[in-house]
Amino acid sequence: MRAIADRRRQPDAGIRELSDRLWTHSRLIRVTGLRAVAAAAPRRPLADTCTALADTLLDAVERTCLHPDGHWQRTPDDPSVDAALPATDPRTRATLAACRREPADDHFLYRFRHDERPLEEAEGAFLLCGFVMALAEHQQGRTVEASRWFERYRGACGGSGLYAEEFDIAQRRLRGNLPQAFVHAVLRETAARLGE
Template identity: 55%
Template sequence: ELRPNWWTHSRLSCVAGLRAIAAVPGLGDTPRRAVRLADAILTETTRRCLDPRGYWRQTPDTAKVDAALLLPAVRGAVPADDPRTSATLAKVRETLSVDGFVYRYHHDSSRLGEVEGAFLLTGFFAALAELHQGNDTDAFRYFERNRSACGPPALLAEEYDVEQHQLRGNLPQAFVHALLVECAVRLTPCHRSA
């Protein structure tokens, strides 16, 4: 996102990254400082960006949810059982999910799908978030639905037009393919039992 704003997704991604740094052994004082900074960012982000209904807002000045907010919890910004994680996933399901596809966010006065298609990347975020919450069946549903949105050469685009059943945006989209592979690995029974 290029518009200047206080993006919740960016803040929570920093928290996840700092927590990952803190888990690396042999870094001296760095892990302690990383945790302290992660906690400070999370505290301020919670103060400014948590909706009174318990889900993460896209920015402090809007009540809109952003499906990109599903990924930071999967990456370790907050625990899987954190109520903010569950509430955000529920809000995405309720307002941004259509027929197994997930839109990034709701554009102001437009209905879903009018301004842009469902983002396949956020469909795979939803699959990972459902798996992270222990909702295996829903995780597989999101995975299969979004995986099947490929064109004849079996490549995935950035977006998918749910109504017209066609690819939109950049083709091929590398980030989407990377998440497809990650979802496939995480959903594989041998990987999950390890």
């Protein structure tokens, strides 16, 4: 908690970012983590401290990283789309709509748009993002769309049944780290949720 409080105004780069900046996703993950600690805190003062810090962080992100269209943008100075919040939040719904329009192509989702090149020329479709999109559609009650995202990504594995980090939609082949444990974990979670 102390490290988060002390460094909350400092740019950083997590496991998915490219350089040190004030990334919306990383900052919202901290809010989520603090709220989880507050919910599980055995002592009330710890819960109150975590909640207060989470509120402070969320307020800062809302002031600097909420796009005029209502969706989360990547950083205070990068208006392209980024996603991370509870399903019922209107900013989440706006962000999902923006993701469907912007970094997606034929039910393949990319982390972000690098530049003006077609998405598939910059990098492969990010498999983790596609399964998360299926979960998000499911949370919104859009079960048919959730199934479309899931099936599109379920078929993006190698001959051994393993998933990589990315899928090249033009060449129909795996790219990046193989096997990618996060992708396998979210595949299982998505299958279980959609099967309920």
